Amino acid sequence: MEIEIRNIHKSFGAVHANAGISLTVHAGEILGVLGENGAGKTTLMKILAGLQPCDAGEIYVDGKLVHFQSADSALALGIGMLSQDPLDFPMLTIFDNLYLGRKKGFFIQKNSFRKEVEKVEDLLAFHFKLSELVGTLSIGERQQLEILRLLVYGSELIILDEPTTGISTQQKKQLFDLLKRLAELGKTVIFVTHKLAEVNELCRRTIVLRQGKLVGDVALPCGSASLIQAMFGKAVDLQDPLDVSRSEEQFEVRHLVIKDAHFFSNPVNLSVRKGEILGLAGMEGSGQKAFLRTLAGLEKPLDGAFFDEGDALRWGSTHSFTKRGVYFMPAARMEEGLIQGMTVQEHFILSQPAEEIMIDRERSCRISETRIKEFSIHGSSSSNAEELSGGNQQRLLIAMLPERARLLLLENPTRGLDIESTNWIWEKLHERCKKGASILFASPDMEELLRFSNRILVFFAGKISEPFFSRDLNSEKLGALIGGEGWR
């Protein structure tokens, strides 16, 4: 089955979610649809699957102009979409769930239907226990069930919208295997994601959407640079954390017991390597802030020691920490990080360690101007910190971290920033890591933690876990840990 869409437009108020998209999908291919959040992927897919009408444009199936009034009419033509959150009935059995959507035949023909299902299962090489309740299935299994359902109802094209959110690495592998098998069987798959690695792994071709427009149609595999360029409209270094397995350990925490307003933590032992990024996961107020502040020398722990290249740091003197390049960046930008009534330039003067007594205005002005440019802060040297917007205040905070910083303790470093700014900030932080700095950061965003950390510590009600390697975690596992499940 070949699908062609021509010049699709869709607006939501002022947002042009799809702005004239044309595309041909060939039979038996797995097409990637890549784009940042908000690029218009879901919108396009919903139009294609009959879930929502378009403002203008045409869809041709095998050369024939079609009009969908509903998902059912699309499915009748062989187009099925796996929704981001499958709507099924957890209290029914798998079989009944499949059977519910049946249209043909008025009479109940359970046996022949069961045969159809089993035939498809054979093709896919997996089998459900049809009498089991749907509620007992994992998210991954529900996806398989959903695919099974679409196939049973005659789907030739299967659309999956961000199917890998919330499933484990192993389930992801199973899903990919299944999709490849579908393609082998001659079915067409459209795979929507914002993750580069996934299209590279699964697809031979991907389109890239940005701000409602189709900005790329690329044969895969290909280098990520050009894809990123297309996704973001400019080069962004979306790197994985550095491989630090062979870099030396520069900081060590021994038997550290931190105290928060409500609790004492369990003792923590941890060593941090050069260039390593450690994420602190947990619900807000689970001790991450106290942990970071303790390591910055701002709070005294109940017990324990903190070594910098073997030298124990003296608790109670923040300055002796900053002198060694240990810096804390708070989430409360205006309250704790920046100074109301002082200019951007003054912030740079203050935050840069220097021995001289007199301020060299000219030099500091130059430094300030370069930093403003480098960190794209919208504001001038003479703007007061409070006049900047939140995102620019955040950039200023990052820009203020001195060059010599060796351990960055960051509390929600991308708080309130859009995706592009977030990536941009991480790009800057990566540069620090390459120069040997280590980073500990707290974030409420699991994706961010998993994407940027080498290892992750989970905080739950004052308990601090052993570090997990991020590659051994996924959002499901991490989410469970954050919620207090799966702790030993």
Added chain:
Amino acid sequence: MAVKEKKIGFAKRLPSSAVFSIASTVGALLFTSFILWMAGAQPGLTFEKILAGAFGDSVKIANGLVVWVPLSLTAGALIITFTAGLWNLGIEGQIMLGAIAATGTLRVLQNSLLSPVLIILFACLMGMVGGALWAALTGILRLFGGVSEIFAGVGLNFVATALSLWLIFDPWKRPGVGSMSGTEPFDERLWLATIPGYRLSLWSLVLVVVVFIGLFILLKKTRFGIQIKAIGKNLEAARLMGIQTRKQMMAAMLLCGGLAGLAGALQVVAVYHRLIPSISSGYGFLAMLVAMLANNNLMLALLVAYLFAILNIGGIQLPIVLHLDSTLSGVLQTALVLFFLIMNGVKQHLTERKERNRHAE
């Protein structure tokens, strides 16, 4: 968006701080006039007499400057601590300790063979040390003992008063009996030279100028100055930036105490030539009003200090010519500060409302 914001900012721009200062001055004058009127005096005549008392002849003008010297020195000193966010209410005690240390130094050295110039210089230096040490006590209590500098300072003021009284009535008492009029005056040799016929010493004036140039450089051109500004505005942020907050706060206290001590020492070597019980003459507290009214601006502080000095000197005449108490000047001074604070409150309120509007949009 940016364009829109600019337009709003322009349309709703607040009046500049000069407007607020003028408004508070007018308010204070009206308020004082009202009080005078209530008391049955003629406000116009009273202000005229105050001006006459301050500028009537060259001696009066010189006397105004005699008051201006310690007042501006102390106000300058306080601006350092205010900038660092420290409410150094112990300033009175620091002036007194400066005077005590200077007196002690003079007493020890008065019979030595050193030249008088050296002795006076040394007395001033020791006055600075005395004031600084007294301020250090407050600083230590604040930074290491967790005692608010306000309480520590006020407490130490009492101690300083008691100390000077004890010195005057016991170890340093005049031959015979101790008296409230102070210790035995020093030999004229040890007086700081004054302009013949006046109580005013040119050296003191020069010192004020030098000190204020130094303060300007310190606060505007050095890392220390910008660091204590940061500390005063946001202690936590300053600490996170790696500034040694305790050290710099302590330094601010020491500098302030040193300058206050210098003012006290000058009162001994240039004005009273002995230690008297209330040698600070309340200049410390008055300087606090000056610094507040000047909004921690050095140039303004010099002007406001002069205004307050005039009011002080001009007020002396009131009891004689108008049968009004001379504390009326005090009423005017305090009213000025009160109105300034009120206007500040109004300004803050307006700013906040503007902020809120901006956010609401």
